Amino acid sequence: MKSHSTGTALGALGANFNEKLTWMDHGELERVNTQWIRGFIDMHQIDALHAPQDPNMQALFKAIDAGYKTILSFKWNYTNLSFPAVNSAGITTELECLDRVLPLVLGKVDILVIGNEPFIEVQQGHADARLNTFYETLADQVIRFRNAHGITSTRLYMGALNRLDLPAKRTPAIERMLQFIASKPELEGVDLHPHMPTLQGHRLMMDYVLPRLRPDQRFLATEFSLVWHWKKHLSDAVSTEFCARYGFPAGAKVHQVISAAMQKPWPYAQWEDFLSLEPWYIQCRSFITDAMRLYRSTGRLEVATYSFCPMRLRKLPLPANGDPWMLNGIYAPSTVQVRPDGSRYENFPWAEEFRKVQRGEL
Secondary structure, eight states: OOOOOOSOOTTEEEEEOTTOGGGOOHHHHHHTTOOEEEEEEETTTSOGGGGGGOHHHHHHHHHHHTTOEEEEEEEOOBTTSOOOOTTSHHHHHHHHHHHHHHHHHTTTSSEEEEOSOTTTSBOTTOTTHHHHHHHHHHHHHHHHHHHHTTOOSSEEEEEEEEOTTSGGGOOHHHHHHHHHHHHOTTEEEEEEEOBOSSHHHHHHHHHHHGGGSOTTOEEEESSOBOHHHHHTTTTSBOOHHHHHHHTOOTTOBHHHHHHHHHHSOBOHHHHHHHHHTOHHHHTTTTHHHHHHHHHHHTTOEEEEEEESOTTTTOOSOOOTTSOOGGGTOSBOOTTBOOOTTSOOOBOTTHHHHHHHHHTTOO
16 A cells, blocks of 8 residues: 655645546546545435445545545535534434444545535525524534544545635625634644636735634645636637637637537647637646745645546536636546547646645645
8 A cells, every 4th residue: 555644734735526526537636746635525426325335435445545635524415405404304314324424534634624515515595603502503413423432544624714914804704714723733634626717816815814813723625727717708709810720710719719619629739729729728827836825824724625526527618608617626626638548638838837746846
């Protein structure tokens, strides 16, 4: 078994797979010197009675056995549901599911996050005290279970929080969750998902969050990107040079050209040409190193994880108002043909950026 242990995790960069832990390829992880992996499981989708047989759980355990450090988030999707009342049958069901899954992961994963994106995975109008009560109940259950079994090797975080660069998102419910996190000595800190249009937004979010935690607490950034910057440019005209070189009509839009690549994947060189000729993209080519430099400058980053698998198998067209996650990944998405041996190409420029961070070139 290959050991990837580094002792402290402070300031580490790893790979995020979201709900697609089954897409994990250890060879791809090794190619960019990854030591940490992160994913989530949907607590409303997993069969708690047969959780060890869940494919994502099996992929997680395989990574642990291979020596990778791991972050697991529990997701509760309430976008179409109302939060159950305290002492109701609904909350009892949630707690029973937790009690079945916790023995499988506590003491095995390095970090467990209570929540995925609670302020997004919520029914409209319910991101208030009802949300706080629900997640506080779950967190207290995790803490009780962990304490009762004397498990200290799995560190606990809570979150993840989104778009706190925007004053309108800094609601009483957000304040209450941060106060709750700060009040619990068993919680190591907060998880953040800094998907922002600018790097300054990342800074504003941390400037808001970190003073509200205890000085000894840290943060995770298990998802971070410039996806909203990319989205602003989906209706831009693609460079005339690229259109002329590859036979696209003059004035073709970015989302149209990406859609064409998803429908009939390109050779890697064509994908790199497309990206490198778009100024709104190439001007951000140092984003991963810039973001990691910012996060580490706080002295309070535990681990950040960057996307490995956005839109990996997507074939649907990308609309002008779509979310262009496929531009983010460390490995090339379904816009690019695979290599002759079936392996995927690294994405431009993020794989090399990722390696630079691992080499300490900040």
